[in-house]
Amino acid sequence: MHKQKIAIVTGGGSGIGLAIAEKFIREDIHTIIVGRDAGKLGAAAEKLGALCQAITFDLNNFAEIPALVSRIIDQHGKIDILVNNAGINMKKAFTEVTDGDFQSILQTNVTAVFVLSREVVKSMLQNGVKGSIINISSMASRYGIPKVIAYTAAKSAIEGMTRAMATELSPEGIRINCIAPGFIATDMSAKALDSDPERKAKALGRTPMGALGQPSDIGDAAAFLASDAAKYITGVVLPVDGGNAIGF
Ligand code: NAD
Numbered sequence: 001m002h003k004q005k006i007a008i009v010t011g012g013g014s015g016i017g018l019a020i021a022e023k024f025i026r027e028d029i030h031t032i033i034v035g036r037d038a039g040k041l042g043a044a045a046e047k048l049g050a051l052c053q054a055i056t057f058d059l060n061n062f063a064e065i066p067a068l069v070s071r072i073i074d075q076h077g078k079i080d081i082l083v084n085n086a087g088i089n090m091k092k093a094f095t096e097v098t099d100g101d102f103q104s105i106l107q108t109n110v111t112a113v114f115v116l117s118r119e120v121v122k123s124m125l126q127n128g129v130k131g132s133i134i135n136i137s138s139m140a141s142r143y144g145i146p147k148v149i150a151y152t153a154a155k156s157a158i159e160g161m162t163r164a165m166a167t168e169l170s171p172e173g174i175r176i177n178c179i180a181p182g183f184i185a186t187d188m189s190a191k192a193l194d195s196d197p198e199r200k201a202k203a204l205g206r207t208p209m210g211a212l213g214q215p216s217d218i219g220d221a222a223a224f225l226a227s228d229a230a231k232y233i234t235g236v237v238l239p240v241d242g243g244n245a246i247g248f
Helices: 015-025 038-048 062-076 099-127 149-172 187-196 197-205 215-226
Strands: 007-008 030-033 050-057 079-085 134-138 175-181 237-240
Touching: 007 050, 007 062, 007 099, 015 030, 015 079, 015 215, 030 038, 030 062, 038 050, 079 099, 079 175, 079 215, 099 134, 099 149, 134 187, 134 215, 149 175, 175 197, 175 215, 187 197, 215 237
Parallel strands: 007 030, 007 079, 030 050, 079 134, 134 175, 175 237
Antiparallel strands: none
């Protein structure tokens, strides 16, 4: 088995995913960024250098996910780390959310995470890899936020799935953990907060550290959870939020 670790980071072309990929590469991990936007991914891969590989792929295309994972295994022989970071948000009044809106958030934020994790776990079991899977949830699963019903349902599901996967897979040496980012400065949060100064003031007002987090703060936490330094940690949801989850 080759010594170099192989990681997949979904949504690795921007925001938090890009910061996680950047940190992994600094730690000498071969990092495959998977996302929908070829332009964004290409620019990220160029910035990240030779240890980064970009694969343009829409994770809603469930039927093709097994082939995607096989392709990566054919090329690299194993996958050590999976970060399920890709996600979409939708801010809409409860009664205006259509069936299709709800399904589409659940599809990307939950079902795609399940399908990709299942395929990667199969490969870890087949190759005897003591792997690490990191899911990304949100403050929306810690407390109630109005106008994000589907996103909240999805992120709450992620935390439950983290625990269920951890109990089943940890005996096989595969650790499953989750990071719950607080309010982190990315395009996604800018869209949600810059259009709503009241919400931004509220988010910052209950964050004891008094500022938005940086994507690299999540990158650092992901690198820790993926590393041997976290070898006895599984099934946790780690808030990385400047204290937002316990803020008054
Ligand atoms: P972002 O919009 O910059 O990144 C999301 C990435 O996911 C994008 O690169 C996008 O192309 C990719 N993606 C979305 N749907 C996809 C699909 N079907 N197939 C492939 N790729 C897809 O947002 P971000 O802020 O970096 O968010 C990353 C993760 O962190 C998300 O899961 C988000 O819910 C979570 N999160 C963010 C914050 C925050 O404050 N920014 C807070 C809590 C949780």
